[in-house]
Amino acid sequence: MYLRIGELARRTGLTVRALRHYDDIGLLVPSQRSDGGYRLYDRNDVARLYRIQALRRLDLSLAEIQGLLDRAADGLSEVVAQQLSQLEREIAQATALRAHLLTLQAQLQARTEPAIDDWLVALECTVAGAKYFSDDELGRLQTGRDGFADAVAPERAELTATLHALVAAGASPESAQAQALAQRWIALLLEEVGGDEALLMQLYAMHWNEPALHSLTGVDRAGMQFISHAMAYARLQRYAAHCDAAEMALLAQHYVAQTDAWPPLIAEVRQQMRQGAAPDSAPVRVMAARWQALSLAKAGGDAALNAKLQEAFRNDPALRAGSGIDAPLAAYIGRAIAQLAEPHSL
Template sequence: MFLKIGELARRTGLTVRALRHYGDIGLLVPSGRSVGGYRLYDRQDIARLYRIQALRRLDLSLAEIQGLLDNAANGLSEVVAQQVTQLDREIRQATALRTHLLALQAQLKASEEPAVDDWLVALESMVAGAKYFSDDELHQMQAQRDGFADAIAPERAALTATLHGLLASGASPESPQAQALAQRWIALLLEEAGGDEGLLIKLYTMHWNERALHSMTGIDRAGMSYISHAMAYGRLQLYAPYCTAEEMATLRAHYVAQTDAWPPLIAEVRQQLLQGAAPGGADMRALARQWQALSLAKAGGDAALQSKLQAAFNNEPALRAGSGIDAALAAYVQQAIDSLDAAPESIR
């Protein structure tokens, strides 16, 4: 059975022009010609055309399709796998965009006449996550938020209101109310991060840097710093079993003062770790020196007290929870510090 080009075009939904182009580039060359010079396509040609159309649905180029059909053993499985990966990525991105748009929709419903600034803030918040997290991390957090964000929204709003009230009244972050608020706030963030301390410190860094998120969440840098200081006061009590009364007095005088310097340092170290930088490399050695200096400063310059604090941190899960420091990061930092001790004086 032979079909002329017009009949083949009609039955496949393609245009005559497309079929001619396929022939011109050698993708689908008709097996015969009629006496009048018309292109004639047999069963094998038609079967090849259907394979072409199937592969076109994978968004392959015509050149890629021709290579696959002319060498059927050459990586069709790999091409399909790549397409599946691409589709998965697009699904994640579309899901994230849908979530952002729903959030924007809710904000617009809450405001009768949204200002241009409101739109800009919402748009900025949409792209903020991509600056700090990989696609996989965003997908992981989105999966964690599903069924979680809506459930805790009333509590988070109440915590925000409490925070604003404490700040307005001048309440000390050492107060029991501030410490209770901070502990719950960090617990919610950690839950949002799926218990991953690395994601937690990225969330903190994003919220610290992105002013659009300050408007969206109602928490600015002053509020974040207040929460961090309240957490630091709460952690102080956990060191008591490891320290003398005199050492605790030293801690109260110096420990909290170093609080704001830790998150950016932890974030930088985390970045070095994720990039696979050697712990003995120049950049990481510089960060290790900062780490040592901060550790000593929070102990009031007392090296013996610094050692006690490190022992307590290693032994007490409550000290590590919400710190942004997990076992992998702690080991990495220790390797960097050890490299400082082993390095010749000329490169220290």
């Protein structure tokens, strides 16, 4: 049984023009021609057309489709597997986004505006989230927040209100109230990310760089800086157990002044580490030099004090908590700094 081009077009929903184009490029050449020169399609032609249309739904070009059809069936299996994998990722992201939007909707219905500091809001599964997190990391964050966000929502609302009041009043981040707020704020975030300093720093980077999150969470860069500076003052107090009075006086002049420079540098180094860059690569060596300079600057240029601070940081978990620096990152940047003493050409 043969179908003429007009009948095939009618029964498949394609246009005659499309079928003629397929013939012209060799994608679907009819098996027979009538005495009058009309195209005639048999069962095998129809089967090939079905496969063409199926592949078109996978957003493949006609050239890609022709290449697949002309090769063994393994090529088709591979492309379908790739498309299924992509679809599964999109479904997972859409599911996570739906769950988050439902939570956000409930918050909006319960109050005039969300009053919690949710650092990973609706953008997590869209453009902003994809810029800072892998699919696996987004999944881990979602799992960690399930049930947790609702449980701490009242406390976060209170912390956010207190933060706004302190910033508006021009309070010093050195105050006891500011330090207590910052420490509890960071403790909640760490609990949310399962104690993962890397994820904490990625959350910080996303919130700092995405203005849409500022208006949605009610925490802008000024608020983030206030928390960072208050945490720096809290860490400074802990160094008193490791330093003498003269050293603490020197730290009081220089330590907190370096606070704003650390988060972006930590984020840059961690990005290089995630990408598999060698510690002695040119970009990492530049970052290592900046790291070394910042470390020395916070110690007022005193190399001996700087060494003492580093030793304390390695041995005191409370100093490391919320810093964004975990053991793998510390080891990585340590190797990079060690490379600075060796001859290299950048």
